[in-house]
Amino acid sequence: AGGRRRLIAGNWKMNLDHFEALTLVQKLDWALRDAKVDLDAVEVAVLPPFTDIRSVQTLVQGDKLALSYGAQDLSAHDSGAYTGEVSGQFLRRLGCEYVLVGHSERREHHGEDDALVRSKILAAVRHELAPVLCVGEGLESRQSGDHVAVVLAQLDAALEGLGADDVPGLVLAYEPVWAIGTGETAGPEEAGEMATALRGRLETLLGAPAAQATRILYGGSVKAESVAEIVAVPDVDGALVGGASLDPAGFASLITAAH
């Protein structure tokens, strides 16, 4: 939509053993070739656990696979005494293009607040990674009807004080928390309402050219059967896919249906 290249990104979360991870990338590549998916029209990215990224890099770069890859999180810091953290610099050196920032599972289980999310966006940009900023409301705010205000407030806080030049490559992912891993999914109208509101707010925050260039993904129980109607929504430019990205044939049919 709007001249933006579609993006389908697979968030593996903490799944697959090392062998399964490599097999998935190879089989996905074969399946996409087999289905003659036009990867100029739709970009495909995988987001493995940190421990698989080096091997994914070897496969993608060695065999020249037309897949992008990235990480599910990064440290807000660049180096130093931060035990257990992984810096944007490390990820960039492994050839990552993307990094999720503020996924709802990080916000919920690891206490990530908006200020930390903002710092992580800046850390990503410092190392030439495209941050995929995840925002989304919980069930209560969807039910009470303040979901748009809640999600726009997350966007405001994550981009506070920043301009278009501060966040090159930014991608947004609208992921209603009640739809992640639940089998529940927002319909095209709900996804469209939020994507349009997000693009409008991006225009205010970053200006019209950046707002038009930013890809806005939908995520939350997206399946091969549901992806086409979601990506047909004018302001939705792709999908962030969890569970349905773990099976190569299934993910390939989802991507085929999305392009």
Ligand code: PEP
């Ligand atoms: C996700 O983790 O970003 C996600 C959307 O998961 P699922 O597709 O499994 O709901």
